[in-house]
Amino acid sequence: METAIFIVCAAIVLAGALGVVLVRNPVHAALSLVGTLFGMAVLFLNLEAHFLAAVQIIVYAGAIVVLFLFVIMLLGVDRLEDLSVEPIAGQRVLAAVVGLGTFGLAAAVLATSDIGLPTQPALTGPITDQYSNLRQIADVLFTDYVYAFEATAALLTISVVGAVVMSRRMARDDQARQSAQDD
């Protein structure tokens, strides 16, 4: 059963990823991204990461992709992109070399290394069946990683403030443009 789920989800994930890269319309790319993220959430469930599967759906498919779609609509850039021309000569050949190199090296390491054998006890907390997945994450998050957790609060606040500041229409710019038009 796990094998069947893995094969179906891997196909969905890879198809969605290829869709993001190859599709010409940004809206279609965002929808392909939803497919990839959803398949990824099911793979997380397969790996018994229940909490993160739910967070993946809520944060990624629910918030981030909707934000992408909002920006696409806001900018009105839902036009088709011409993918037949190569902006920089030789770029795609080099990108293919980089891609094959990355995948080839990673696959070679995975094929030759001996992974999956725990050689040392868990550094943070062991995964047990005794508690729920959420409780195990919370136990570690609010003890070992509590400062990092607090720092993420600061990070989110700063990024929200930064987003507001950067996407705000500058009053001074508008006045300058207005006076330029008047002249």
Place this chain on the structure above:
Amino acid sequence: MVTASWYLILAAGLFTIGAVGLLVRRNPLIMFMCVELMLNAVNLTFITFGRELGDIGGQVSVFFVLVVAAAEVVVGLAIVVAINRRRPRATADDLSALKG
């Protein structure tokens, strides 16, 4: 039976697709989506190794990656909006104001 290697190879493939897309595409929004693909590939690797080594730390790391990815998307899209206001329909090739 699915072994951890299958998940890791899938993650490597996804990372590769994201990296190639980031290099090839010129639309800043699509480039952000490719970054998300790469982050997701790394998340899958974290969770696979976390389960394989019996350590909950992998899942905690993924939690932090999710938070940082959300912050990155918010700031990045704000930059895209700001750039598009000044230079409509700019692609990544057009933005050379910081070139030395």
